[in-house]
Amino acid sequence: MDERKRDSIVAYLQRRMAEFGITSEAIAASIAEDQRRLQAVKYRDASGNSWDGEGAAPQWVVQATSAGQSLDHFSVRRAEAPQSARQTGVDWRDDPFAGTRLATVKGEQLQAN
Structure with missing residues (x-):
């Protein structure tokens, strides 16, 4: 985003905040409350x-x-698996398309269609 466009958006937001009586402190408090609520989930x-x-x-x-x-x-808040225990490949055992034509089509064939 270029500087002129950014300044225009900031000016617009400041005018709208003044129009509705919203202060930057109220916005900061609202954001903090939202973050607290999200962390409580x-x-x-x-x-x-x-x-x-x-x-x-x-x-x-x-x-x-x-x-x-x-x-x-x-x-x-599930326990994160240690980095070394994480799989690097794909687990195809749960593939819903296993055994179907979609599982056997090559990438080049898909792009050609």
């Missing part, structure tokens, strides 16, 4: 629903655990 599903693990479990957690899913599956 312990469980999250694929749809973006989250739960901090305190109080009554939300409906999405109740439904998932009732269906047999482990609560650990939704944990956002």
Whole structure:
């Protein structure tokens, strides 16, 4: 982004903040609160629903655990595998296309189509 465009955007944002009475301190406090809230999240599903693990479990957690899913599956703080234990290759055992034509088509054939 060039300097002139950046300055224009900054000026626009400053005018809008003044128009609505928003201060830079309020924005900083809001960002800090958002970060605190994100750090408090312990469980999250694929749809973006989250739960901090305190109080009554939300409906999405109740439904998932009732269906047999482990609560650990939704944990956002899973223990990281040590760097040396991480796989460097691809694990093809869980490939949904294994044994199909899609699994045997070469990259050059895909680009030609």
